[in-house]
Amino acid sequence: MTERIREVEKFEERPLIEHLRELAYRLRRILVSLLVTFLIYFMIGIELVTIYLPFPFFGLKYVISTIPIPYPSLFNSISVQLTQLFIYNELPKGVKLIIINLFDPLFASFYISLYLAIFTSIPIIVREIWAFVAPGLYEHEKRFLKRTIIPAFVLFGLGSAFAYFLLIPFMLRIILLYASALGSAVEPTLGLRSFVSTVMTLLIATGLAFELPLIMTGLTAIGVVKSKTWLQNWRWGVLVSFIIAWIISPGTTGGIIETVIGITLSTLFFIGALVSKTVERGRSKNR
Template identity: 80%
Template sequence: MVERTKEIVNMEERPLIEHLRELAYRLKRIFISLLITFLIYFMIGVQFITTSLPFPFFGLKYILVTIPYLYPSIFNSIAVQLTQVFIYDELPKGVKLIIINLFDPLFASFYISLYLALFTSIPIIVREIWAFIAPGLYEHEKRLLKSTLIPAFLLFALGSSFAYFILIPLMLKIVLIYAKALGPAVLSTLGLRSFISTIMTLMIATGLAFELPLIMTGLTAMEIVKSTTWLQNWRWGVLISFIIAWIISPGTTGGIIETVIGLILSSLFFVGAIASKLVEKKRYIKQK
């Protein structure tokens, strides 16, 4: 209680205009970082050169080393190279990509560059947001937020990986089965822009959805929601999980993908409820 009183006393009340200026400054830095990283992925390509270097150890004269180098290129940028990876990894055999609109390849590179810029700028974005809100937080709230940064990043990466390696291949295979069932008169084709935007949307949405246990645990740790509340309202949690699954799924698989995502999110809800119970129990023991 004494520590909390000291924190309140040490807080300096600042005029609203100063907060707005500070917010604009932080948003400007985030925008610049996003712009720079976006341009790198959109306009810079990468190649790997294998060369031999002197290595007079362990009886060896030379050792092969792979060295990456960057070069300016819009037509073979990192985004274009990643688009090729998506096509070879995710596109089922028998499905052909087509260009429906003239600028579809450009938009595909744009989507991927934007996703990569967001993903790689997360440390800067978090740092700027933290610098803006930290002065108004108590010490225990600062410690709590700091402890969630790495888990939040890992959960987002896990969700995106789940979408890339499991959801998207499953969805495309189901779509291909439906297309073949219609007979040889229906060609199995897919628009390039639609293909890339679907992958990016699912990876981002699933990555954010995987943050559910962390959000639940954080609300309990900040004494906003009790752990018993999560468990008592598990039916609402399951219902909301399936609603989120319906929102983020493409809706072209007859409910299969929606059911898979809903079950995964429901499981994450129960994981968050159990984690909240453990956090609450740990806090109770610490207070005693």
């Protein structure tokens, strides 16, 4: 009798074990893709090589094209080159970067490589998550999720661009104004590791926050939340937007950055509510 019970329990647990194995397989593929792309950005550099075509007269040369050539490099990798780009574009004039700890340049390169690995692996991550959850979805849910892959990628990019071109320069200029107000006794400096980690945190957090309209539309498309619920509870949406802004903001500008992010996310909330209403009307017409 005991053996019979054990056989039944083993049979009942098998589906769960298979799901866990499938989940572990998908997670391994995601981790491998992240590791490979991370090592590429962390250990590979790009050199622009110009190809010339010699002209037979007067020793002249014509430029045919410029080709990027990858090569192994730990000290001039893609992440190091991107760090230099961040410093050149984002750092205001008058602010100096300093190395406080010995491994600050290494950590800066690590942060940027990790961000680039996550960003470029988004299609693989979405594909593996899709492969895991697709067998348990309805056909209309599968169609909707397929259509959200590109918008999710675009919204993440827009959020990162919003942080890179607007939030970060504005935040650094506010810091410079505060430092200047203290007089010549205080020199405006930033630690390299702190600067890069702050930039990367804002890029990732703002990119994820910009997914809000897509999440709202998805919940309406699969029938979890009605579109009128979003509009009826818009005060809560605005409140949550400002809470998210408070969480992802570095908190060094006296509430200015938090207000800008909160207003932006609130606008995205209303956009998501309107798109959800359009999607809900489309579903009702197709029935």
